[in-house]
Amino acid sequence: MNRQIRVAVAGASGRMGKEVVKMVLGDESLALAAAIDRSHEGADIGVLIGQAPCGVLVDTDLERALISSGADVLVDFTTPQAVWNNAVVAVRAGVRPVIGTTGLTKEQIAELDKLCRERGIGGIVAPNFSIGAILMMKFAAQAAKYMPHVEIIEYHGDQKLDAPSGTSILTAQKIAENRQELRQGNPNEEETIEGVRGGYYNGFRIHSVRLPGVFAQQEVIFGGFGQTLKIRHDSYDRAGYMPGVNIAVKKAMELQGITYGFESFID
Template identity: 50%
Template structure:
């Protein structure tokens, strides 16, 4: 039996890869896509999607009314993530969401809807398996080396800073690290923002440049030593094994999971 899937945001860099992955994965069936344009057209009529004959909808509600859908893969923009999840829940569809920008309140409220409906949901700041391992290893290291700074580097089209991955990494570290202010207690910034953003005493630095995809290093400092844990996504295909895992996993849960680290043992 095939898992019937809709991809929202198919023309984005991540969306294109997700369409290819779903179309080529045994047991997955792409039944439609949701886009901001091309209503009523077939996806194969759009450049770059030759041979993928599924309808394009601009209205997600209408898509769910017309099609039998099990899972929504949402790879749109932060402004639409919550609305799309609520629409999915209302139609009995399990969302897998790769957009960031959710607040703790958003997650709490969406988890309540998920559990009330008995529908699994996954929000993943990062789908790269290596990035999830980086976060897990960083949490392990922070127990023994609590002085840490995070540098994340992304392409210059990314809208949010810091990245969801950097924030998630800091949150995981904070679970095992007592809050402490790092650096010289009397330090001053001669240029505002030079020390980066602050999260419970940790510093997070964001770089945005063309040519980058998604990169992060977590640097720990100790007496006479440093430890750097780094992950690099050099191509967006690196995210697809995680998207596939999320789709398979969301069918087995009845709550909202924030972060693939809760899925990977």
Template identity: 45%
Template structure:
């Protein structure tokens, strides 16, 4: 396979470091740049606890990225900076693969406009764990037969956005898959938010705790029965096969792909 030159944005974060390790382990991927707001000037190899790579942490700017001749930039940062990071990559002719969540519909439309204008490709995925992608696909299928559904998602306490991008995407897919809307009801809540938030007529409950990584269950209900579809990520390496898959696929596609399920055959 032809070598793909990869830059990583958010390289000094927990997910970013995992991405760097993964890129280094893949025969057809080459880590050529590491961007972060923290650790500027440090060798990413030393940060990873490995030998020095002569790839140093830099601030992400168009000037710095353009000088690297990268093919793809993987971004795991924050919702506050990700759109700017994507725009920087596209302006440099670099294809973004983005695992940052918390995008609004306006953000996605803005990114799509730039991708189309630059005649490039980009992948934004709420979740790169292939099991989580399958969970969403199975939930969309189940929604044809169960109109009532609720989502419980649990993440580590450093995750900024709630609900998770995976939960919001799941609610969207459930809504598209439904043949009928769930019955309307009025709840007598003794505590605001006790039923969680509501997206596409799906109640979403977000839990943030020290300890967990990423977990979600979708609970469907019908007369006399429930159906639960659950996925658990116990380590950040669970997302890496999906990241590698997307990095390879983004070189072959055109336009913006939102959701890894749209790349699965």
């Protein structure tokens, strides 16, 4: 029998962190090695997620927790401000990062890739671990070959820190790979309210909606003569990301360097 993969969770008492902890505890091939959070030091993370005590106590020091626990993988859904330092600490400790927080720059991802290769380990940085969202991106990229007129509308809660979302940017990149740059709309178009047409990317627009009560949705709209095609994905609960995170944790053990995006693991 293969050894269990030892998983540490950053931001373990946060909303996404709790779901990751539940996922790890529910998979016999995984073992919860450490729970790291800025608060609840010394509390049993099992109790914090509403389950029976599991014997893993919350630690506020990431480096200490990773080294003392013998973690193989660090799952991080914290904040753009924290995730870079967390990832560097993890890689230097020989722990493979699986990052779902958006906001890392291309330069930071490249540096993480370099650090991972120097240590002989791998990791994953993905804007979205939802299998449905990955399929949405794949379908949109395919449609762009035949319907190049497109716009993206993404919806998130009003407390999201970045706009547009990492998922919409990755979707736009995938669309651009299958489409020549085409500046859409009337060439004499003029915005009477600045920004009303959304952000410009490769000839098309991305629109970000930020409202309370919204969780995470994205719609990709293609227009053609006499027809439109709408590809939409809606997330209603954080638990919907966990099957993808589970796959990513296991795939990270096989990788060298950083893989950006989760779509390469979905056939």
